[in-house]
Amino acid sequence: MGPRPRAGRIAAGLIAVGLASALAACSPGAATPPSLPPSSSVSPTAAGPVSAVVDQFRDGYASGTIVLQLDDTASAPMTVVRAELVDARFVDGTAWSGSEELSPGLAISLPAQTTAPRCDHADDGAPAVRVTLADGSLHTVAASDPHVVLPRIHADACFAERVSxxxxxxxxxxxxxxxxxxxxxxxxxxxxxxxxxxxxxxxxxxxxxxxxxxxxxxxxxxxxxxxxxxxxxxxxxxxxxxxxxxxxxxxxxxxxxxxxxxxxxxxxxxxxxxxxxxxxxxxxxxxxxxxxxxxxxxxxxx
The missing domain is CATH 2.60.40 (Immunoglobulin-like)
Known part of the structure; x- marks a missing residue:
């Protein structure tokens, strides 16, 4: 499991999740992200200014909250204003919005509430994370899932849906x-x-x-x-x-x-x-x- 953020980062992330419906896609003063295409039309790149990992902490099991862990692979700090999971197994919208500084050598974990599963989609997706920076640039990078979080959430959610x-x-x-x-x-x-x-x-x-x-x-x-x-x-x-x-x-x-x-x-x-x-x-x-x-x-x- 990747490193946990500092206490301030955790608090900021949790507030962002709780107020997701009220927040804009970027923080005050940040550039407005462009209109985004559906996940199915996005082709992730193997490399970019950030790398991404999908994980889940124990306190996210009940709510279905995952964390999008980002690492700065560039040589200069940058400000992230939005990060969204791109995965055909889930309805678009598993996203975090806010404003977080990302510096080389210091990973950040951004909480995002998973959306409804697409239960007719095979559980063999290759996840990516679409990252919007404060300068307005958009980067979609392939994401690793070392603890097989997304297949588990997808399978559990689809079985629960069948039961319901x-x-x-x-x-x-x-x-x-x-x-x-x-x-x-x-x-x-x-x-x-x-x-x-x-x-x-x-x-x-x-x-x-x-x-x-x-x-x-x-x-x-x-x-x-x-x-x-x-x-x-x-x-x-x-x-x-x-x-x-x-x-x-x-x-x-x-x-x-x-x-x-x-x-x-x-x-x-x-x-x-x-x-x-x-x-x-x-x-x-x-x-x-x-x-x-x-x-x-x-x-x-x-």
Whole structure:
């Protein structure tokens, strides 16, 4: 995994992601980027003033945020005002906008929210990153993906989309008390199907089955109340109870949590089996943290 940016760079990047809908494609005073062609018409170059790597930090798993890591291959510093993933497997728009100084020998990591997958596209893309500099110049360079981030995100998103065409899975915002001390219940709701907007397949939806629930860094199964297994799923089906207990009582587990409230569900869809990761809402996430604190006897609860 490439180097993490300095604290100031991380904060600037995260603010840019949260305000992406409100930001322009360049920072104040920077040149306005030219109108961009579709990704499919762009031919990346092997070399340019920057090199690019696509990666993902653990805190981006739940949101689907990746990082576009750029390195200055020129001899002089430059200012980046936009960086966009170019990959036929995803709808255009996985981009970061802002203003970041890029200097030789110092890589920067720019967070970008992945867009919807193109599920009819084979998972064999060759990614590139389109970089706009403050001087208005545009450079599209081939990108490496050393940790195979994009194929994983594409495959997971397309499987989740196929499942959602049968049933939408979501946890309620509130925990319920468990039957034993130190336990609580997550309620998994089966909502209405969401027809695919990115796949042209005309095949009817397959039968969906919840094969199992997996533990996380924060939550584990209570042996006295086993998790649901081999349960048929359907739109409007009854809520499923998932009784949990803390997986560990290390305060750092909550303080440094990245994926502890991202619950992996193994789902069988027809003849295919995959994992659908259902993220807790911000309200439920706070309840889970408080539940772990109470169960572990921390005072005060975080």
């Amino acid at each position: 065409a049968v049933v939408t899975l979501r946890f309620s915002d509130a925990l319920s008390p468990g039957s034993a001390p130190g336990t609580a219940v997550l309620t998994l709701n089966q909502g209405a199907a969401q027809p695919s907007t990115t796949s042209r397949s005309t095949a009817g939806p397959a039968q969906a089955t919840l094969v199992s629930v997996a533990n996380t860094t924060l939550l584990d199964e209570d042996p006295s109340a086993p998790w649901p297994r081999e349960v048929s799923l359907s739109a409007g089906g009854p809520p499923l109870r998932v009784t949990v207990r803390p997986a560990r009582c290390d305060p750092h587990a909550v303080a440094e949590d990245k994926v502890g409230t991202l619950i992996p569900l193994t789902v069988r869809l027809g003849s295919a089996t995959g994992t659908v990761k259902v993220a807790a809402s911000s309200t439920l996430r706070a309840e889970i943290y408080a539940f772990v604190a109470r169960s572990c006897g921390w005072t005060p609860a975080p």
